[in-house]
Amino acid sequence: MNRGHFITLEGGEGAGKSTLARALSQRLREGGASLVTTREPGGSPKAEEIREAILAGRIKSFGPFAEALMFSAARIDHIDRLIKPALAEGNWVICDRFIDSTRVYQGVLGQIDPGLLAELEQATIDGLMPELTLILDLDPRIGLARAAARRRPGESVDRFEGETLAFHRKLREAYLGIAKREPGRCVVLDAGLPPEALADAAWSAVNERLTRRDS
Ligand code: Z5A
Numbered sequence: 001m002n003r004g005h006f007i008t009l010e011g012g013e014g015a016g017k018s019t020l021a022r023a024l025s026q027r028l029r030e031g032g033a034s035l036v037t038t039r040e041p042g043g044s045p046k047a048e049e050i051r052e053a054i055l056a057g058r059i060k061s062f063g064p065f066a067e068a069l070m071f072s073a074a075r076i077d078h079i080d081r082l083i084k085p086a087l088a089e090g091n092w093v094i095c096d097r098f099i100d101s102t103r104v105y106q107g108v109l110g111q112i113d114p115g116l117l118a119e120l121e122q123a124t125i126d127g128l129m130p131e132l133t134l135i136l137d138l139d140p141r142i143g144l145a146r147a148a149a150r151r152r153p154g155e156s157v158d159r160f161e162g163e164t165l166a167f168h169r170k171l172r173e174a175y176l177g178i179a180k181r182e183p184g185r186c187v188v189l190d191a192g193l194p195p196e197a198l199a200d201a202a203w204s205a206v207n208e209r210l211t212r213r214d215s
Contacts, residue, residue, distance in 0.1 A: 003214065004033075004035070004089075004091045005210045006083070006093050006095070006128070006129075007093070007130060007131065007210075008094075008098040008099075008100070008130040008132075008133045008134070009095070009097070009134050010097060010134070011143075011175060012136075012138060012168055012171050013143045013160065014138070014142070014143035014146035014150070016136055016146075016191050016195065016198060020195070020199060021037050023196075023199035024202055024203065024206065025037050028092055028094075033091075033092050035092035036082065036086040036091050036092070036093050036094070038093065038095050039095065039096035039097060040078060040095060040101065041071055041074045041097075042074065042078070043095070044080075044081040044082050046081075047074035047075070047078045050071075050073060053070070054067060054070055054074075055160075064109075064112055065112055067106055067110065068102055068106035068107075068110070069120070071101075071102050072102070072120055072121075072123075075125070076124055079124075079126075084128065098130060099129075100133060100135075100175065102117070103117065104171055104175055107174075108170065108177075109167060109170055109171060109174070129185065131209075132187065132205065132206065133185050133186045133187070134202055135175050135176070135179050135188045135189065136191035136198075137172065137176065137188050137190060138172075139172075139192070140168035140169055140172055141165065142192065143191075176188065187209065189201050189205070
């Protein structure tokens with residue numbers, strides 16, 4: 001727990017990333033780690049402004065590449081203002097969504113040329129890859145039902161929640177594809193487990209992949 005690590009959580013709508021981020025943070029803090037939890041898009045004041053514009057659907061009509069540019073602009077500020085300084089001070093950083101969301105939502109589903117997106121990713125993160133990415137895998141019908149159950153009366157769906165079930169199924173496949181191609185970084189977790197059991201599985205992955213490596 002002496003030095004920080006960069007962990008990202010990924011998965012579809014309602015998979016339980018925010019819930020897991022809270023549980024993981026609690027366990028790490030109990031173990032004596034100092035940490036920062038954050039999210040994308042967002043995490044810094046300027047990036048939160050961009051988040052608001054994207055999720056309200058104001059960028060959608062410009063097309064997927066423009067959306068990828070906006071997510072990337074938000075990410076650059078988030079990395080510079082929050083993630084890099086937090087890691088430099090020895091904190092763990094747990095980030096709810098990061099590069100894989102752009103690869104999946106804008107890349108695979110938005111059909112952006114993979115080479116172009118990879119160049120944009122490299123220019124954006126400048127080498128800052130997550131050390132561990134937990135991919136929360138869930139039947140999208142369950143995830144969307146969870147998101148709907150959480151919605152307050154009168155609250156509308158956001159830019160991506162409004163997409164079809166077929167979109168969300170492709171998204172799940174795309175995440176599993178990334179996990180298969182990058183097994184050294186990614187661990188797939190069964191997000192259909194109850195929150196406590198999911199947190200146990202995530203905690204095992206963190207210990208196996210990161211904490212033991214330090215000792
Ligand atoms: N996006 C993109 O396109 N490109 C990018 O580069 C980036 C993002 C970075 C951000 O939306 C959107 O931006 C996102 C992708 C796109 N698309 N969508 N939609 P967001 O941040 O508003 O939404 P989200 O990231 O999808 O998070 P979410 O909907 O809040 O889901 P979550 O964090 O995974 O789930 P949760 O809030 O922890 O839980 C949802 C509900 O399920 C809640 O009532 C919980 O109590 C319940 N829950 C949680 N875990 C469990 C378990 N294990 N069992 C049962 N019930 C559970």
